[in-house]
Amino acid sequence: VLVTPSSKTPLTWGGVPLARRRILLGIAAVGGFLTVDIGAVAYAGGWIGTAHRLTPHIFIRAFEWVNGKQSGFRKNHAKGVAVAGYFESNGNGREVSSAAVFRSGRTPVLGRFSLAGGNAHAADMLSTARGLGLAFGFPGGAQWRTAMLNLPVFPDSSPQGFYDRLLASKPSPDTGKPDPKAMAAFLAEHPETAKAMKIIGQSPPTPGFADSTFRSLNTFYFISESGTRTPVRWSLVPVTPPPPRNSSGPNALFDALVRQIRSGPLQWTLMLTVGAPSDPLDDATLPWPADRRAIDAGTLTLTSIETEHAGNARDVNFDPLVLPPGIERSDDPLLSPRSAVYAASYRVRAREPKSPPAVNVDEVAL
């Protein structure tokens, strides 16, 4: 229709004569550009070629497959409670890091205690890993966020290991426990996890959140004023844990924590363990030798506890790579995936309708 060989008057567009060659060239140029661009975006966006690729969204789908739909909650560590307080630095941390948080003085802290697992209404169990997420200096510009566990080492050294363990841990509908065969097959394929589980088994969990030691597990580099890079793993060691409270029921651990904070602030010492270059710096399943020097950097004091709601820790993503100048990430292959999956979980839950959390501080009787 545009150009026919028999037409007497050549077709023009805006006064410019149109030739078949020019039209084909134009279509080829535009088509080629779009093919390359849309193809690249489709591949990068995970719409094509994701059969054997782990993406953040595949983790989100796996959490949903294991735990069912948990609308509005974190996809892992779904059950939790918000806390707040401050960190009192003694200045000792400046030896290894120029971060403002290690200057003598107070930094406000916002945090969240949680239990591992994507079921927001799971019953508390002593054996479930306990999490503590902290945001130092929130909402300032140079924040330090961390998500720690009460474990001596992390069970996985790679995102693939975490993913495989997640799938193997799906509770069977008959027993409510993971299929032992699936777990055995997983451990046979991941000897690093079997070794880590042995180490974890050697230090049984304490009775509650308040007397738990929380650890960074991953290694980070602390940068001193003079530019020296020191590998560090940090931990929060309880100062004088309050006497355990007798609590029972599905929220026993959280109820005890609520009662303890109500009767007085809870305190932990921040210990910066300095690694040697020969230590495992990018494998969170391997512990460091017990004789490594640790710097007492100050005291974390948690003074208040609240039900999760908009405005407290509920809407904070405890991304382990939100680091202030003076702290940098290591080459641990878990760090970037943690950051990516946490962000994906945040994006998903932010647009889901919210439902009341299992832990309601106001419902805990004195």
Next chain:
Amino acid sequence: VSTEIEGTAATAAPPQKFTALSRIFHWLTAILIFAALFIGFTMVNWLAGYAELRVIHMSIGALILLVVILRIVNRARHHPPAWPPTVGRLEGKARARSPRARGSDRALSADRPQSTPYLGGVVCN
């Protein structure tokens, strides 16, 4: 309105092409936006590269903001040329909304204030 048409008709003929600076800004923006888009899609689907790409993605975003501000300044200081004759009817309607139409088709835009900056004009500039 008619007096204004006569008034502007007396001014100098519109320039024939974009200034070198405008062209540099145009292609710089194109490269930056495509890079940010592509890196954005990649980073949210690549576990190992996420942390580094996010830093690059955010830096490009800040750079785009800076370039856009410079483009607005540049657009206010340089009058763009008329559209080429191959601009079609639908695009013609769009150009009537653009301050750039003043160069070739004054009747369509004579009722628009001369100095109104339009985002469309800035982006297509």
